[in-house]
Amino acid sequence: MRHLIQYIGIIILFLYSCGKEKKQDQEINTMPQVTNNGKKISFPTDSSAAFFETESIGNSVLNNQIIAPAKVSATVMKSGEGASQNIILFENPDLAASYTQLIQHLININQIQNKNIKQKQIEVERTKDLQAHGAATGKDLLEAQTALSVEQTNLANEKAALIEYETNLKAGGFEPELLKRAKAGTSFIICDIPENQIDRIKKGDNCTVQFTAFPNEKFSGKIDAVADMIDQSTRMVKLRISLNNSSGKFKAGMFATVSFGISEGDNISIDKNSLVTVQAKNYVFVKKSNKEFERTEVTIGNQIGDRIIVYNGLTSGDAIAVKGVMQLKGLSFGY
Numbered sequence: 564m565r566h567l568i569q570y571i572g573i574i575i576l577f578l579y580s581c582g583k584e585k586k587q588d589q590e591i592n593t594m595p596q597v598t599n600n601g602k603k604i605s606f607p608t609d610s611s612a613a614f615f616e617t618e619s620i621g622n623s624v625l626n627n628q629i630i631a632p633a634k635v636s637a638t639v640m641k642s643g644e645g646a647s648q649n650i651i652l653f654e655n656p657d658l659a660a661s662y663t664q665l666i667q668h669l670i671n672i673n674q675i676q677n678k679n680i681k682q683k684q685i686e687v688e689r690t691k692d693l694q695a696h697g698a699a700t701g702k703d704l705l706e707a708q709t710a711l712s713v714e715q716t717n718l719a720n721e722k723a724a725l726i727e728y729e730t731n732l733k734a735g736g737f738e739p740e741l742l743k744r745a746k747a748g749t750s751f752i753i754c755d756i757p758e759n760q761i762d763r764i765k766k767g768d769n770c771t772v773q774f775t776a777f778p779n780e781k782f783s784g785k786i787d788a789v790a791d792m793i794d795q796s797t798r799m800v801k802l803r804i805s806l807n808n809s810s811g812k813f814k815a816g817m818f819a820t821v822s823f824g825i826s827e828g829d830n831i832s833i834d835k836n837s838l839v840t841v842q843a844k845n846y847v848f849v850k851k852s853n854k855e856f857e858r859t860e861v862t863i864g865n866q867i868g869d870r871i872i873v874y875n876g877l878t879s880g881d882a883i884a885v886k887g888v889m890q891l892k893g894l895s896f897g898y
Contacts, residue, residue: 601895602858609853616886617850618837621879622829628822629764631802633754633772635817636736638808641747649747654816661731665739668725675718683711736790736801750808752784754821755799761789764823770804775818782806784821831877832870834885838863839892847877848884848891856884858895 596605606612636658640650648666653659690707693699729739736753745751752772756764766789772782790801804821806813837847838861845863848856861876877883884891 595894597894601897603851604848604856604858604891604894606854612850612854612856614887615848615850615856615884615891617882618834618885619880619882620831620833620873620877622831628824629756629760630820630822631754631756633752633804633819633821635750635813635815635819636753636803637742637751638813638815639745639747639749639751648743649745651742651745652815655735658732658735658737661728661735662737662739662742665725665728665732666743668721668728672718672721672725675714675721679714680711680718683707683714687711733790734792736788736803738788741787748807748809748811750806750813751787752804752806752819752821754802754804754819755794755797756802758793758798758800761800764789764802768823771822771824772804772806773820773822774813777812830864831873831879832867833861833873833877833883835866835869835871837883837885837888838871839888841892841896846892846895848888848895849877850882850884856891858891 595607595611597603598605634654636655637651637653640652642648642650651659651662653662687704687707690699690704694701694704732739732742737751764786766786768786770784770786772784773780774782784804784806787803787805790803793800802821833847839846845861846858847861849859851857859876862874864872864874866872
């Protein structure tokens with residue numbers, strides 16, 4: 564009897580051990596398998612992989628909006644006194660002073676070049692003729708030549724001084740020639756955009772301007788120029804925008820916001836939730852089969868809304884994970 568009881572106990576113990584091993588095997592089989600240094604993640608069943616929702620990606624044209632703060636930097640008004648130049652009211656007093664000095668130097672240059680020097684040249688030629696006929700001395704000729712030389716030096720000095728004021732105006736976003744030709748009823752708006760946006764905006768592009776003073780109105784403007792220099796401390800570049808101000812609504816110094824509609828081109832884009840970044844590298848998880856995901860490194864561009872442009876790493880038609888991405892990241896990288 565005692566041997567029978569021992570035999571039954573052995574059978575029970577054996578059955579228990581078999582059941583435990585089977586249960587452990589089942590638990591092992593439900594765990595995802597991570598291989599190839601975390602690059603591949605395989606799930607035991609379709610249902611376990613179904614938790615990770617995906618989207619099929621493709622090329623599409625995305626439009627972005629660049630928005631920049633701006634200010635009315637100058638307005639052009641007709642002179643009431645019949646002057647040859649229109650009145651330009653600058654928001655910045657330094658620009659106003661530079662423009663005034665520029666106009667004065669241009670007047671001086673015109674006077675010296677077209678009147679003074681020509682007159683002195685005539686006097687030199689006349690003195691030479693008089694000397695040839697004995698009516699003038701060498702001293703007279705030297706004095707006439709010295710007077711011409713003085714005017715030529717004055718012209719060089721005026722042109723050198725002119726460069727300083729031209730540079731000041733260009734640094735403020737203005738071309739001197741444009742200011743001289745500017746029509747009355749024009750307003751100039753200056754805004755700053757980041758250096759990395761320069762290649763996406765060009766002269767002649769249209770934009771939309773909204774003023775703090777007129778929050779419910781939108782006005783159409785055009786980019787006249789992109790400045791030739793970049794602010795070394797802020798890495799910003801100035802844009803000049805012209806706006807019709809025949810109504811006189813826009814005053815120098817008014818604050819505004821400028822928006823530019825920019826096409827990002829025809830590119831693959833992904834949902835922002837698809838992307839994970841580890842050690843400065845960007846990855847997504849591509850579904851390779853019903854049970855397998857593969858970690859894929861990508862090169863990304865700008866984010867437009869909830870979409871991120873991808874330049875390299877994916878092809879049209881790929882299915883990438885958009886839900887459960889953090890869980891896949893943990894499996895792939897071990898945390």
